[in-house]
């Protein structure tokens with residue numbers, strides 16, 4: 191990425207982060223506004239996702255982004271309503287879903303890399319492992335009644351996921367064209 195692209199990508203990232211904040215702030219609890227803010231966020235999140243060209247992996251990335259959208263919705267719910275019993279229950283279900291799917295996806299992607307003889311598979315698996323450690327550290331704190339940390343978890347995944355897919359996962363597809 192050259193300097194100009196770098197600047198542009200920074201600018202784009204800032205605007206998306208601002209948009210996330212704006213969307214959360216604009217929701218007043220009315221069904222209609224909540225719905226349209228969520229749709230806007232889904233569009234923004236999916237617009238950052240690039241297809242790498244390997245169908246099975248691309249489909250899993252889409253599912254991961256859906257889990258991230260769910261986490262965003264819970265984050266907004268907690269911001270609006272506070273950590274009520276209902277929000278806590280939703281948070282637990284959402285975190286379990288995201289965690290389970292992330293672990294499954296990493297495992298399957300790692301198996302795939304070994305299967306095709308991808309030379310950087312060890313390093314790629316190490317990147318997954320390091321991310322997962324950070325993710326689980328925050329997830330565990332959230333589960334010990336620190337639901338406000340859901341924002342930290344959302345931004346950790348948000349910042350890491352697209353960069354990883356668009357850069358690291360894309361290299362797998364460059365190496366192997368089925």
Ligand SMILES: [Fe+2]
Nearest residue numbers: 251299355359
């Ligand atoms: Fe991936």
Ligand SMILES: [Fe+2]
Nearest residue numbers: 299354358359
């Ligand atoms: Fe990966």
